[in-house]
Amino acid sequence: MSNVSFNWIRRVAMPALTISIALMLPSLPVSAGQTDSYTLPQQSYNQSRAREYKVYVPDNIQSPAPMVMALHGCKQTNNDVLNDWGLKAAADRYGFILVAPYITSYDGLRNQNCWGFWFEQHRHQGAGEVEDLHQIALAVESNYAIDSQRRYITGLSSGGAMAVIAAVAHNEYWAAAAPAAGIPYGEDAASVSLSGQCPGSATFHSLARVVSDMDAELDDAYPIPLMVLQNKNDCTVIKASADLIRDAHLKAFGDPAFDTPAEAEAESVTCSPYYQNNYGCIRTRYTQNGTSGSRSLVETVYFDGPLATPNSQDTDHGHYWVGGEQGSNGKWALRVGPSYPDIIWSFFSAHSRDGSAPEGFPIITLIGDNPMSVALNTSFTDPGATAEDAEDGSVSVTADCSSVNASAVGTYSCVYTATDSDTNVTTAERQVDVKDPNAPTETCEQVTASPSAHISAGRAYAGGSYNLRTYANGDDVDIGGSFDSWSSVLLYEGDPGQWFASEPAACSGNGGGDPFVCQDWNASNLSHNMASRAYYAGGYYSTGGDDYLGAFPGGYAWVKETSEGVFEKGQCQ
Template structure:
């Protein structure tokens, strides 16, 4: 046992002095359970690169951990954080946090029916996490992607099927087909697992995708070791074949490439059309394990870890290149502009232009927002369009909002300048109400509603205690704000809304909330070490050397080995403890 510990300590020290971290910012977030079935509170982390300014929309990539892992494994063992810093995109790392059913530690429920359908369970929670990020950061709706390892790859496949109208493309590393069972996981080399016939996977995909907007084939890349004894390569072959049958593709490849790297043979195969693949497989000669398949199931080609090996083709680089080549649509959405909007008596006329870079504009609709909102009307014309609203309420302000939609269903909105009819009363300020304020760990979430009598709500700002006011995410008449990494203490919650004319609402006060002075993080020892919680401690800590402030690494490893365990600290301290009662 002690020689093993010595080797582990040597590895730990190597990790401590290895490579510099990415220069962006990791933000800890908490997703609050929703009212649909199977929803749960979930932690997740978002990497925002230093190059992100908020001015231009950027891609989003969601990366899902596998069994016996947390999101920290994917942060440290893949290279998506580095590529996000290099190429300016948002990387999000969800943590399953808690779960139901019989499953191995921290497995996503890709094999449980209640978690793989739109509108419920884990697949919907992950979709909603992505939408939360869109409410806070400027995300390009044409470039939203998801991938994962093992059970996380199985859930990535489920997201590609259940939310084909949302994600542009998906990836799978050592993953499994849609609606597969847990029997497909073999665990040992002599047992390849028991797989459903491909026809059953296809039937499940068709049953899930019944709406017209769900028929788009989501491009997918499946990466798999030919020597994986935990999830046999037949899993990715079945992903490939299910996609081919579901979307009526030719089984003949359009291209075969050599992706050999660092002496590891690798073949990349494309299916679809020469211009745009729909399925790509990457099969490589991964490491061979012992009888029970130890060391054969991992993320390949990036960093080292419990389920990661740097030798071979980079799964991160391969998938990012695939994602970049597969936006949701090849052509950008249509463009629209309002040329003029004028009032005559109790009527308002609005006209403008619209265009589509590929195809044509199918329709233009216009609505009027304000105290007396008018429903959308279809304009006459498309390239040059016009619409008139008659018999409007006088003494009011209206804001025209025009929408262009192309033949592929993509749409673009634009709001024009306010139009005044008659002599409206002085601008009434907006209103705001805090409906809830909750605490999870060191995160506070404040939510509520806001409105403006003239339909010109511009923003909502939230204050926590004496901290500066910060903008909340606003969607229609709802707002939500979350801040993490807060020190222990009691915080008053306040919100204020503003309209486009600069008028502000009275400050709305919500309930006081209290963040505990103690923080706890549960992860395995590699993740704790990667985050700096396990490190070399010195006096006055009770344990001097590598480990926590109250226990040495050997004691910690003997008690937990590779299983997750909690570490605790005061919010104002950088010293972590195994036992909360040891914290001074």
Template sequence: MTAAPTQPPAVTVPAAEGRFEWHTYAGAPGARRYKLYVPASYDARRPAPLVVMLHGCTQDPDDLARGTRMNAAAERSGALVAYPEQVATANPLRCWRWFEAAQQRRDGEEVALVAGITREVMQRFAVDARRVYLAGISAGGAMALIVAASHPELYASAASHSGVAVGVAVTAEAAWAMMRTGAPDGMDLAARLLAVAGEPSRAVPLLVVHGLADNTVSARNARQIAEQWAMAFGPVPNGAPESAEVRGRRVELARWGRGGSTLVELAVVSELGHAWSGGSRAGTFADEAGPEATELMLAFFARHPRDE
């Protein structure tokens, strides 16, 4: 059986026409800059969706925006997009510190910074609280998992591209090993996620995207992320895995859900390395071939707003 990922047909996305501005958040966990895209169609009388994007190592908000083309897609959908900035004083490669035990908790410094930036945008702009989403790539994808799991009241759904499961490493050395091989067999992945999430008020729906040819972060990590989320929060497989060819690349698809709804979706893209699927070469770690991860994420988010 074959089926394509739920993604709109290819369209011409207009150039971004809104405002892309720097802001600075200052709160209890500290201060951090972020860049915010406000689409030209933004109207304070109509609350808009908000997508929070976490960049990978060596990247910055501008680089991630160029590579993902998220601003142009947001212009079409009317969403605000916030890009928190990791700084070299926190990590020399500007990696989000997902691999440190102190960050793997709701009140971890960087987790609180991302959540604080999200809340600040919601206070300053008209944001639909039911449609606040979180995504990231690589180190940003790993950090997005921690933030989403520990703040289910804030994020409606989340997406991780080329990330690593929650809690599998607590040192930089262990992180490099996990990236290359994934967690060892027998590791209780669900327990490690629940140690971060606690007793969440709800399970945050999750989309996982990864390249099968990723030599930086093994695709085994993607499957472990999906299985970790499913084991911790209870969904079961929605049928057998499927595959389809999408824009020149074979995509393996798997879904987990309950009660007729899907909670976790996994898309593993053949021939894709450590790069944003269907991205733009104007940014780093982006591959123009394959399904557009940006559109996959926005479609997934639209299907998974937060219930009242």
């Protein structure tokens, strides 16, 4: 099940104008806007370099529009930001222009594509990478109509660290910032855990030194609002980093009587929206006077997320961006969890630089799951929804669930409507699935592909020594080498998303029973041996068929499974 705020949304300015903002979920929406590519030439100031960047502009955007700059992390590019983070769908939904810079090239010893937050030359106004990002933003403003009170910046990991630096070095420019797995201002490379172990370990400057470094850089009194997003189980950027960002920001910008978390905390709520699992996420607001009615100075979004991710290129250290239902399981990106795009935008939209509220439509947030599953012949209770309008604040919501029939299996909907004082109307829809709990849940789908292709499609994962083996994600059976892109392996789907090397029992009787399907592998003798397709007896022989494959472990041979557990030399016909 999923929990997202928007399944189907229509916003209208009564009585005639209708604007479609998002498509029907749970299928992922296709972005309706346009992506333009640019290069900022190398500038004359110290340590500048040519930087590529892309700008995504939704259709039917208001003018001037808010701008959100999003910075990729190490070993990522701006294409990962655009494709995996769910931000293009959020731009469509909320009406902001999305800017995705790419580091393009860099100096010093660092991992691939890291922003150089720990280099002195890249974290001060007027030079290096932080100034290049500022110049990119100015270039965007020269090409697009940008609201000068609503310029925002976010990023992941080293990109999150650069978002913190931008919030300090150019707090005269940005309205608010939201680092995810970020690093405090002025830190060294030792602030990142590079041991490859979990839990991670890192060292940080003292709180007094971080605040002193910030004070030395700040040239504007504007108390820039900051949202800090952190997986408490992150082993690469550990939670202590997020705590220090929060504490230093409170010291640097807060009232002396309210400059600690205990003094400045105004309220804590459960994070919303989320996709499938909230992971115990708590969103906490800290204000300059510790009261809930005040503007946020810092907000934290802390959750107990998993270590492992579906993407085989990740380090499985709990270090990633959470894109929500419109995101993808890309490199260091996860769909399941508190939806960063929606949560970050709810923070940004409430914190323009001058405190003004933009004209716009109410934002409806559904309470509970969407889609929502209801057991057949049980009572249905609508969890309800809330709505916020930038101009009016809380707005009442009316719900129509009259179509839901819990006595018949099917897909139904609840429609929610909110209207603001300017007669702008937003509608949202919750999908309600009435299911028979006694009906089989297995899909019984079958897919034949190489072990490598199964990993890429999420049907299997890499594991074993040095991640050289492939395991079906449903029953953890070894199906070959993770590097094997030429063999053919049949997997069966049980419950949606769970794939098995053997046909699930619930599927075996379908259609009177499927005949055995031959599979074949072209792999080393050692790989065949490790996968139980062969055994060693002074040489390598196929299991069951006893065909001689060769004497050397590094020799390659085709092996086919002709019946359950019986392997012979050769290929399937």
